[in-house]
Every structure is written in C-alpha cells, then in structure tokens.
Amino acid sequence: MTGSKILAAVSSIAILVGAIWSVSGNASGAQSKSNAPAAQPAATSQTTKPQAKPVAKPAPNGPDVQLAKPQRRGPVTHLPIPRYVSLKGSKGNVRRGPSLSHRIDWVFTHPGMPLKVTAEFGHWRRVEDNEGQGGWIHYTLISGVRNxxxxxxxxxxxxxxxxxxxxxxxxxxxxxxxxxxxxxxxxxxxxxxxxxxxxxxxxxxxxxxxxxx
The missing domain is CATH 2.30.30.40 (SH3 Domains)
Incomplete structure (x- = not known):
C-alpha cells in the first residue's frame, strides 16, 4: 500500500471514530437530561416534610376528680351563705326590707326555731323557715346555735x-x-x-x- 493510501485510510478511521464518539456523547447527554428531575410542584411536594399532628394524651387511669365549688360568703360576717341559725328569743319580727322603716311581714314565736340565712346587709339578715317563709331580721334576734x-x-x-x-x-x-x-x-x-x-x-x-x- 502506498503512503497516500495509508494516510487516507487513517483519516477515514479517525473521522469514523469521531462520529461515533459524537453520537454516543449526544445520546448520553439526552439520556441524562431525561433522567434529571423536573422542577415541578409534584417533585417539590415529595421532598416537603409532613406536618406533625398533635397526639392526644391518654386519659389517666385514676378516678375522676371533681373540684369543689367555691363557697359563697356573706359581705358582712364573711360566714358561709346560706347557713343555719336559730331564733334567740320567743319573738322575732321579720320585715320586708333591711331597716325598721319596712313593714313587718312575719313574726316568729318559737324559741330556738331553726332559720336559714340567705343574705346579709348591715345589721340585718335575710332568713327563711322550713316552709320558705321569711324576710329580714335584725342580727341581735338570731343565734348561731344549731337546732x-x-x-x-x-x-x-x-x-x-x-x-x-x-x-x-x-x-x-x-x-x-x-x-x-x-x-x-x-x-x-x-x-x-x-x-x-x-x-x-x-x-x-x-x-x-x-x-x-
């Protein structure tokens, strides 16, 4: 083979190899692009951490505890309202309001009879008997003795x-x-x-x- 023919053959092989490398490289590049993740909302949502949901605490195994209601107290004596007292003497005038100017509605005549105090105002206490009848009586007419x-x-x-x-x-x-x-x-x-x-x-x-x- 002459020198010119050998040179022509080598050039043809080089050109062929270059073409093959170029095609292979382009195909590989196209494949890498197709495998690359697209910037889409779906792809983004897959990488977002889910929000933690609150976990309900288990109920205690012990018995239910009911808190006692605060006891109401009178504004004058600071004693519990309502509370029980008794008639001190043999007579107690019970008035419509907490003053001597109010009319007398009831007269209690049983010494020691139990009464329930339901309100206070100054020297007066609103009381009622076992039948729910009553009114305002002066504090000096009642006693703390329990009957x-x-x-x-x-x-x-x-x-x-x-x-x-x-x-x-x-x-x-x-x-x-x-x-x-x-x-x-x-x-x-x-x-x-x-x-x-x-x-x-x-x-x-x-x-x-x-x-x-």
Missing part, C-alpha cells in the same frame, strides 16, 4: 345511726331539737330529755351533705 325541726310525725330515734338499732324515743312533727353529730345520712338530736339518731330526711336545719362531729 333542727322534725318534719314527720312520730319519728323513731335510734341508739345508733342504724335502722336496726334500738329505738330510744319518738318525736312529733314540729318538735324543735338541738343538733348534734351528723354522718352523711344520719343526725343525732336532743330535746325534751330524749336523744337519738334519725335520718337527715326526717329533719330540717342541716344540709344533705353536711357532716358534724
């Missing part, structure tokens, strides 16, 4: 706060007695030389949930 009134006739008084215990006496409806100790369901009363226990539902002058030592 109750028997609501049912011929109620049995027991030796202990137990219906199966011995009966110590009988009490008539309307009888006024001194209040002693109280459990959640029973109270001890004393009057006219007799004492004993009876259910709270048989008397007026003590709160249903009140306990006393």
């Amino acid at each position: 109750v009134i028997v609501m049912q006739d011929m109620v049995s008084l027991h030796a202990r706060p137990d219906p199966k215990s011995a009966v110590t006496a009988k009490a008539q409806a309307g009888a006024i007695a001194g209040l002693g100790a109280c459990t959640h369901d029973w109270c001890e009363i004393e009057g006219s030389g007799a004492d004993g226990w009876l259910p709270k539902t048989e008397i007026w002058g003590v709160d249903p949930d009140e306990t006393r030592d």
Whole structure:
C-alpha cells in the first residue's frame, strides 16, 4: 500500500471514530437530561416534610376528680351563705326590707326555731323557715346555735345511726331539737330529755351533705 493510501485510510478511521464518539456523547447527554428531575410542584411536594399532628394524651387511669365549688360568703360576717341559725328569743319580727322603716311581714314565736340565712346587709339578715317563709331580721334576734325541726310525725330515734338499732324515743312533727353529730345520712338530736339518731330526711336545719362531729 502506498503512503497516500495509508494516510487516507487513517483519516477515514479517525473521522469514523469521531462520529461515533459524537453520537454516543449526544445520546448520553439526552439520556441524562431525561433522567434529571423536573422542577415541578409534584417533585417539590415529595421532598416537603409532613406536618406533625398533635397526639392526644391518654386519659389517666385514676378516678375522676371533681373540684369543689367555691363557697359563697356573706359581705358582712364573711360566714358561709346560706347557713343555719336559730331564733334567740320567743319573738322575732321579720320585715320586708333591711331597716325598721319596712313593714313587718312575719313574726316568729318559737324559741330556738331553726332559720336559714340567705343574705346579709348591715345589721340585718335575710332568713327563711322550713316552709320558705321569711324576710329580714335584725342580727341581735338570731343565734348561731344549731337546732333542727322534725318534719314527720312520730319519728323513731335510734341508739345508733342504724335502722336496726334500738329505738330510744319518738318525736312529733314540729318538735324543735338541738343538733348534734351528723354522718352523711344520719343526725343525732336532743330535746325534751330524749336523744337519738334519725335520718337527715326526717329533719330540717342541716344540709344533705353536711357532716358534724
């Protein structure tokens, strides 16, 4: 083979190799572009961290706790409202308003009768009896001594706060007695030389949930 023919053959091979490299490079570039992630909202949302949802705390296994309601107190004495008192003497005028200029609506005539104080104003206390009747009475006519009134006739008084215990006496409806100790369901009363226990539902002058030592 002559020198000119050899040179022509080498040039043809170089051109062919260059063409193959160029085609291969272009194809590879096109493939890399097609594999590149496009800047689209879908691609962006895949890389966004999901928002954490609040996890509800498990309920405690212990018993439910109910907070006691704050007790209302009188603006004058700062004692609980309502509260129970008793008539100090044998007569107590109960007026329509908290002053001597107001007319008398009721006159209580049973010494020691239990009364419920529902309001205060100066030297006056608004009270009511077991029937819900009452009005304003001067504070000097009432006492902090606790008494109750028997609501049912011929109620049995027991030796202990137990219906199966011995009966110590009988009490008539309307009888006024001194209040002693109280459990959640029973109270001890004393009057006219007799004492004993009876259910709270048989008397007026003590709160249903009140306990006393």
